[in-house]
Amino acid sequence: MRIMRAEQFGLKREVEYGTPEQNETALRIVRDVKAEGDAALLRYTEQLDKVKLDASELRVTREEIEAAYGQVDAAFLAAIREAAANIRRFHEKQLRSSWMDLQPDGTMLGQIMRPLKRVGVYVPGGKAAYPSSVLMNVIPAQVAGVPEIVMVTPPATGGKEGIDPYILVAAAEAGVRELYRVGGAQAIAALAYGTDSIAPVDKICGPGNIYVALAKRAVFGAVDIDSIAGPSEIVVLADDTADASYIAADLLSQAEHDEMASAVLVTPSAALADAVAAEVELQLAKLPRADIARASIDSYGAVLLVDSLEEGIAAVNQMAPEHLEILTADPMKLLGFIENAGAIFLGPYSSEPVGDYFAGPNHIIPTNGTARFSSPVNVDDFMKKSSLIYYSKEALMKNGESIMTLARHEGLEGHARAIQIRLEKERGQE
Template sequence: MRKLRAEQFGLTREVEYGTPEQNEAVKQIVEAVRIEGDEALLRYTEQHDRVKLDAGSLRVTDEEIQSAYKNVDDAFLSAIREAAVNIRKFHEKQLRQSWVDVEPDGTMLGQLLRPLKRVGVYVPGGKAAYPSSVLMNVIPAQVAGVPEIVMVTPPATGGKAGIDPYILVAAAEAGVKEMYRVGGAQAVAALAYGTASIPPVDKICGPGNIYVALAKRAVFGAVDIDSIAGPSEIVVLADDTADAAYIAADLLSQAEHDEMASAILVTTSTKLADAVSVEVARQLATLPRETIARHSIDNHGAVLLADTMAEAIAAINRMAPEHLEIMVAEPMSMLGQIENAGAIFVGPYSSEPVGDYFAGPNHILPTNGTARFSSPVNVDDFVKKSSLIYYSKEALFANGDKIMTLARHEGLEAHARAIEIRLERERG
């Protein structure tokens, strides 16, 4: 792996997301689907997924779901059910209540929480099937009380014909009733603007490759989106007490997702840096998705050497990684200094896949430095808030003059008069 100096790393912020060609391709797809609807949706599906569909076959049928159950094994079914219990339990803790405060003069001020009505969840399926991402998307929306949850996923998972049965079973287990076989930027555009076959949604959530991430960014405003969860990233912070084989394995766990995935070790130990590089090379050669992982390690992998832990942590906070693993002698003592990270895995046994699949926290996390300002997918993503204002006559009389003063200060006479008319009528 390339060795770089930590103090220099991430000092300039990468603002570009995707190549100009990828941005242009996504712009064209999104615009075409917005204007032409199903026609463009089907055309791009044929072009990018190599699947020829007609509008009538976009929706997944109940029969397909029943037959998918026959193609999944019992060990998967029981593991995913247990994972779903953990994910639900974790997300139920995030649920907030509406509240109203009643003052002695009768004023009532509050915040009313309402679930979004219709949400689209994107489940990636280009290179691999992600049934785990179905649960991570759907369960928080359900906990929030969203009544209509729609899933889209590419029509040929991992290049094989049809949607992977494990995705369909995970969706059925999670309670999804509406599923469409479309992926990429065209699926995101269809969810955002609606087509004759796919009614539009209020929000689109879920991870995906660069085309999906760019399309989500493009439709934001027409609909809401969660964070831009793009190609996976892992940063491991380690000192010379850490196990090089564990670190290499965890770096590769994210490198195998995508050629654009990144895997970075930040350490104060040159001995560990060398040992991890050797281990990465050794383990890489044995992986089934070796080509993808090798590409991401060669192009987006690095070892950052820091003189001090403070320097290492500063580099991590600049990167704001999607996943951060802390493998140092006293890992808990570092927590207070980590400002930016999507998910933090503490100690040698909290390997990243524990969070990807099973522990309960969401694995759909902000990438590309966006953990500086955004959060893992969570229940709040599926809830909107309305403010409640009730002023009694008494309260308006007590405060009306102050409101009029502020309105007239802003030159907004009609605002002031909306108050004044009430005060004058009462005062006669």
């Protein structure tokens, strides 16, 4: 693992959202599904996923989901239920209510909170199957009150047997009632524009591969999206009190996601830097997904040596990582100085997988430095807000001249006259 000083380390990761060829492929798939519906959806499923279906087979049946329960072990079922309860409890605290503010002059202003009507959830299934992503997408939408939640996932996450049974069980436990065996850019297009088999949605959420990300970007505007997710990333800010084996394990927990995942240690301790670099090599040798993790560590892994924790904090804030672990003598003391991070893990027992799977906060978190301005998936992502305005006669008579002044300053006489006609009529009746 590379050990370097700040001046050698690129704090800003250069990210390109696909090659020109990948962009053109994603756009072509989106256009075809929009124009041809099920025909293109089925054609691309056969071509890209190597699964031949007809339209009647797209929707997963209740019998398939019930059969999946017989294929998962009891320990998984207990764990997924407990995790779901934790995730639901956390997100319920995010709920906001509509409000109205009545003024003495009779004016009433307010905000109405409503859930989206129909949301599409994408659950990936490329290098691995992710039942946890089902919970993290679906439960906040349920808490928000979304009445229609439709899930799509590639048709062969479980290999030749079809969809991974653990994904099906997670979907059932999360309360999904509408599930389709389709993935990739073609699934995103189907959710956005609809086909004979899949009704269109208002918003699409969930991570996926580069073609999924590019398709989400292409359909944004026709529907809303949560984000364009990039490769996973972790930054560990640590001093010489930290355990090198813990840090190495946590860095590798993200490196094993993807060859483009990023894992970085920031520390003022040269001894810790050496120890972690050595420990990463030891643990890599025993990791089942060692090839993926090795590629990640070699290309996007590093130890950044800084002169002080203060310099380390500045580096962290500039990187704005998806996941930040603080492993120092007093992590709470540093928390107030962290400005940019998607999720913050404090202390040696708050390993990143605690948040990925079980604690309750959402694990769909902004990547590629976008934690500077965006947030993890939350209940607000599945709600829309309407402003409420009831102006009384008294308020209009009092403020009408100011409203007309502003309208005429912008050259919008029609706006001004919409107020003026009311003022003149009301004054004429006095």
